[in-house]
Amino acid sequence: MSGPLTAVDRYRRRKADMFEVLAQRQLSDAVFEMTVSAPAVAAKARAGQFFILRVDADGERVPFTFSDWSADEGWIRFIYMRVGLTTHKLTHLGAGDFLADVAGPLGVPTHVGGLGRVAVVGGGVGAAVAYAVARAMCAAGDEVTVILGARNSELLILKDEFRALPLKELIVMTDDGSAGRHGLVTAPLKELCEAATIDAAMAIGPAIMMKFCAATTRDHGIPTVVSLNPIMVDGTGMCGACRVSVGGEMKFGCVDGPDFDGHRVDFEELMSRQRVYVDDERLADAEFSKGCTCRR
Amino acid sequence: MPPLGDSAGLPAPGPRQPEKPRHRPVKGPRTPMRENDPLERVAGFTEVGLGYSAKEAHAEAMRCLQCAKPLCIDGCPVHIDIKSFIGKIIEGEECAGVEVLKSRNALPSACGRVCPQEEQCEAACVLKRTGEPIAIGRLERYLGDFDLAREPGDRCRPPLQVPSGKRAAVVGSGPAGLACAGELAMRGHDVTVFESLHVAGGVLVYGIPEFRLPKALVQAEIDMLSEIGVRIVTDAVIGATYTVEDLLGSEGFDAVFIGSGAGLPIFSGIPGENLNGVYSSNEFLTRVNLMRAYDFPRADTPMWRGRAVAVVGGGNVAMDAARTALRLGAEKVTLVYRRTEEEMPARHEEVHHARQEGVEFLMLCSPQEVLGRDGFVTGMRVTRMQLGEPDESGRRAPSCIVGSEFELECDTVIMALGTRANPLLVKAAPDLGLNKRGYVVTDESGATNLPGVYAGGDIVTGSATVIRAMGAGKDAARAMDEWLRR
Ligand SMILES: Cc1cc2nc3c(=O)[nH]c(=O)nc-3n(C[C@H](O)[C@H](O)[C@H](O)COP(=O)(O)OP(=O)(O)OC[C@H]3O[C@@H](n4cnc5c(N)ncnc54)[C@H](O)[C@@H]3O)c2cc1C
Ligand SMILES: Cc1cc2nc3c(=O)[nH]c(=O)nc-3n(C[C@H](O)[C@H](O)[C@H](O)COP(=O)(O)OP(=O)(O)OC[C@H]3O[C@@H](n4cnc5c(N)ncnc54)[C@H](O)[C@@H]3O)c2cc1C
Ligand code: SF4
Ligand code: SF4
Ligand code: FES
Numbered sequence A: 001m002s003g004p005l006t007a008v009d010r011y012r013r014r015k016a017d018m019f020e021v022l023a024q025r026q027l028s029d030a031v032f033e034m035t036v037s038a039p040a041v042a043a044k045a046r047a048g049q050f051f052i053l054r055v056d057a058d059g060e061r062v063p064f065t066f067s068d069w070s071a072d073e074g075w076i077r078f079i080y081m082r083v084g085l086t087t088h089k090l091t092h093l094g095a096g097d098f099l100a101d102v103a104g105p106l107g108v109p110t111h112v113g114g115l116g117r118v119a120v121v122g123g124g125v126g127a128a129v130a131y132a133v134a135r136a137m138c139a140a141g142d143e144v145t146v147i148l149g150a151r152n153s154e155l156l157i158l159k160d161e162f163r164a165l166p167l168k169e170l171i172v173m174t175d176d177g178s179a180g181r182h183g184l185v186t187a188p189l190k191e192l193c194e195a196a197t198i199d200a201a202m203a204i205g206p207a208i209m210m211k212f213c214a215a216t217t218r219d220h221g222i223p224t225v226v227s228l229n230p231i232m233v234d235g236t237g238m239c240g241a242c243r244v245s246v247g248g249e250m251k252f253g254c255v256d257g258p259d260f261d262g263h264r265v266d267f268e269e270l271m272s273r274q275r276v277y278v279d280d281e282r283l284a285d286a287e288f289s290k291g292c293t294c295r296r
Numbered sequence B: 001m002p003p004l005g006d007s008a009g010l011p012a013p014g015p016r017q018p019e020k021p022r023h024r025p026v027k028g029p030r031t032p033m034r035e036n037d038p039l040e041r042v043a044g045f046t047e048v049g050l051g052y053s054a055k056e057a058h059a060e061a062m063r064c065l066q067c068a069k070p071l072c073i074d075g076c077p078v079h080i081d082i083k084s085f086i087g088k089i090i091e092g093e094e095c096a097g098v099e100v101l102k103s104r105n106a107l108p109s110a111c112g113r114v115c116p117q118e119e120q121c122e123a124a125c126v127l128k129r130t131g132e133p134i135a136i137g138r139l140e141r142y143l144g145d146f147d148l149a150r151e152p153g154d155r156c157r158p159p160l161q162v163p164s165g166k167r168a169a170v171v172g173s174g175p176a177g178l179a180c181a182g183e184l185a186m187r188g189h190d191v192t193v194f195e196s197l198h199v200a201g202g203v204l205v206y207g208i209p210e211f212r213l214p215k216a217l218v219q220a221e222i223d224m225l226s227e228i229g230v231r232i233v234t235d236a237v238i239g240a241t242y243t244v245e246d247l248l249g250s251e252g253f254d255a256v257f258i259g260s261g262a263g264l265p266i267f268s269g270i271p272g273e274n275l276n277g278v279y280s281s282n283e284f285l286t287r288v289n290l291m292r293a294y295d296f297p298r299a300d301t302p303m304w305r306g307r308a309v310a311v312v313g314g315g316n317v318a319m320d321a322a323r324t325a326l327r328l329g330a331e332k333v334t335l336v337y338r339r340t341e342e343e344m345p346a347r348h349e350e351v352h353h354a355r356q357e358g359v360e361f362l363m364l365c366s367p368q369e370v371l372g373r374d375g376f377v378t379g380m381r382v383t384r385m386q387l388g389e390p391d392e393s394g395r396r397a398p399s400c401i402v403g404s405e406f407e408l409e410c411d412t413v414i415m416a417l418g419t420r421a422n423p424l425l426v427k428a429a430p431d432l433g434l435n436k437r438g439y440v441v442t443d444e445s446g447a448t449n450l451p452g453v454y455a456g457g458d459i460v461t462g463s464a465t466v467i468r469a470m471g472a473g474k475d476a477a478r479a480m481d482e483w484l485r486r
Helices: A004-009 A085-091 A126-139 A159-163 A186-194 A207-218 A267-274 A278-290 B054-062 B082-090 B094-102 B108-114 B126-130 B136-148 B175-186 B215-227 B244-248 B281-290 B316-327 B348-357 B424-428 B466-484
Strands: A019-026 A031-037 A050-054 A062-065 A068-070 A075-081 A101-106 A117-123 A143-150 A169-174 A200-204 A224-227 A243-246 A249-252 A259-261 B167-171 B190-194 B231-233 B255-258 B278-280 B308-312 B332-337 B360-363 B365-373 B376-390 B396-400 B406-409 B412-415 B453-455
Touching: A031 A085, A062 A075, A062 A126, A075 A085, A075 A126, A085 A278, A117 A126, A117 A186, A117 A207, A126 A143, A126 A159, A126 A200, A126 A224, A143 A159, A143 A186, A159 A169, A169 A186, A186 A207, A200 A207, A207 A224, A207 A267, A243 A259, A243 A267, B054 B082, B054 B136, B082 B094, B082 B136, B094 B108, B094 B136, B108 B136, B108 B215, B108 B466, B136 B215, B167 B175, B167 B244, B175 B190, B175 B215, B175 B255, B175 B466, B215 B231, B244 B255, B255 B466, B278 B281, B281 B316, B281 B412, B308 B316, B316 B332, B316 B348, B316 B412, B332 B365, B376 B412, B453 B466
Parallel strands: A117 A143, A117 A200, A143 A169, A200 A224, B167 B190, B167 B255, B190 B231, B255 B453, B278 B412, B308 B332, B308 B412, B332 B360
Antiparallel strands: A019 A031, A031 A075, A050 A062, A050 A101, A068 A075, A224 A259, A243 A249, B365 B376, B376 B396, B376 B406
16 A cells, blocks of 8 residues: 555544455355345345445455345355456455445345246356345245356356245256256247246346347347446446446446346447456456465 | 823723734735646646745735725635634734634635635635735635644644534535534534445545645544544445435434535436546546555556546536546646636636646537547547527527537547436435435525435535535534424
């Protein structure tokens, strides 16, 4: 830490103001699950919402979706993939460590209940959000089919948790066929559409996956909600970093979303905007990794 | 000297007062304030103006006429007794001067630096006619800094009233919230400030850059609030973490002040605005000031560093964005404004500094489209404008000159077009009375339509000034005090 502005961080971050990590669990090679004490946030969390964390006093403000929470016990849980500096730093923390900041819950909760027969598609770490959403839908009386996708069996997460939900069906897909069916999540989604056994769909995962899911359901006129993950800074509607085009209109992902009508989202723009800092991000992680002993 | 009383029936003399020497104003030009060299200062974020020394402050104060009818006071939105605090500087009674200031202004170090004095106090000073009004802002800054330079225990602090046993919540830690919190605490109430970001200070920390308002000063002012018992809870988004109803209900507060500021940045709606490299001024300044992106990769937040930057707008925010871009290493920064320099709402000093530092001014021009390749900005299509007759507001409306379009090459565009009301607030209190632009409606005292809920600052007025926001916070605190003691 240096530079003239460090004073802004000075007065705070006594331990009492920080957020204690209660548990960290590795789910696959690059995917981790963290549980953090944040009673005020947990008390209000709803499925589909997210929060913003900062790892430490130099940290970036980074959004993650709740995969689980307990209002009674005062914790929140999220699943993240190690992709860059912040998520790399997170992997180094364990029970008893502290996060500098946790703020939320942010965004509009996913609409659940009264949807009828729903297909929830979760790809990659999107499975974490899909889990929270599917659980809330089941509880609200919707009939839920989950399509869970991953590149290979190694990367498949939360299979057992999904099994424990009262789903109509759990369909597992891997790109290489190492678990479940061989192929992309759009294949079973297409079958469900063609068989006319779903009334609505929700897709959560990489932008490219959501784009193809939306394209699949569009032809069948199945309303499809997607949970977008644009780059964010404040997460409270102040900066406009998270803007996305939906039906030609500018929307702010953090306050208007993160859920939007998948048939109206400009996915090309979203994917382009997600790439703006790739070079910088690589540089930052490389700098950090120099002094790092983990095997990354 | 009055004649001494004698025994011939005149009243016996009282104890003699020490004579105050009569103030003899010194004629002359304003005392200049030393500044860092423009070429050196754009290499970093050090403050531009260096402030007055005690000698310079005294010299400037000596120019004041100490008018029988001090017009300057009417020019200040919070009616600071300017004549009196300048009088204290003349007498060398700095501490007393600070007290005068602090009775109306909780953040003199900040206001002395960022108030648009040329439109307010200094515009009203009688010496304005000579073209050289008293440098009221610089004197205010001098006293504010004088106070902050003392040991915390020695600083001017109004006496605290006995604890009232009442609890007040303040939403937002910008100037409105901080002023309200300070005033409430002094009046004996137990105050908690809730701030959604990870640091307190509002626009003073995330918007106005270090080179204009050092963050350490803002922090010192906030520390002072903590010392008088104000609790500050960061990471608390009101409307999400707690609603206003929670605050008045389960959280046990007796009154709430909403000072959440304006928020949602306005974009212009032209094509290409979502290309990579187009920023709102809020995002650009937040990344640099709050997240310290200038220190990347030591600080984790990255910033797209443009070589040729176009800033659209003509207010303080536009100047701050342009000058910040220079400091991040931009080779060329162009300010694009659709009227002329005369109509620019920015403080004159900022315009002057921006020019000095090398910002290029493209006046009477309006962007039509942001151009890009592979998702990144490559330029902006701009059309020239002309000014028509003054409209009802007295401002001359700009209109496009047909066929005057040209392309401005740039890799970054910063939109500094102002803000709208933040929608999170509606969620904070669904029954709160808002006007059609989404701002909170209050009466003169700051009371909203909800009992016990008050509001002030940019969330009531739309984007305004630090001093107005502070004044509103203080006024509301007085009304809240009455409500709490009813
Ligand atoms: C509403 C929302 C919910 C999300 N939920 C999850 C989740 O549950 N699990 C999970 O693993 N990831 C989630 N993400 C994505 C997560 O925020 C990014 O993976 C994370 O920011 C990466 O940070 P990094 O420093 O490790 O990587 P970086 O190297 O900084 O970034 C890698 C990529 O992550 C994205 N990214 C970077 N910074 C941000 C930012 N501030 N905001 C959004 N995206 C960013 C960019 O596309 C970038 O190219 C969510 C994003 C959003 C907007
Ligand atoms: C770049 C820039 C330069 C400026 N320059 C000048 C200048 O030179 N002179 C001048 O007089 N004025 C200037 N202004 C304007 C001035 O800063 C504002 O008018 C003033 O800060 C408004 O104060 P406020 O307290 O109402 O709001 P803000 O300062 O905006 O503070 C509001 C605070 O509330 C927080 N908040 C918002 N929503 C919530 C919520 N739901 N829950 C909890 N907290 C919340 C925000 O994070 C923020 O910290 C400038 C503004 C900007 C952006
Ligand atoms: S607060 Fe602002 S307007 Fe009032 S006297 Fe001070 S500088 Fe002038
Ligand atoms: S109007 Fe000007 S000269 Fe008169 S008291 Fe005020 S500052 Fe001094
Ligand atoms: S993240 Fe800043 S407005 Fe959405």
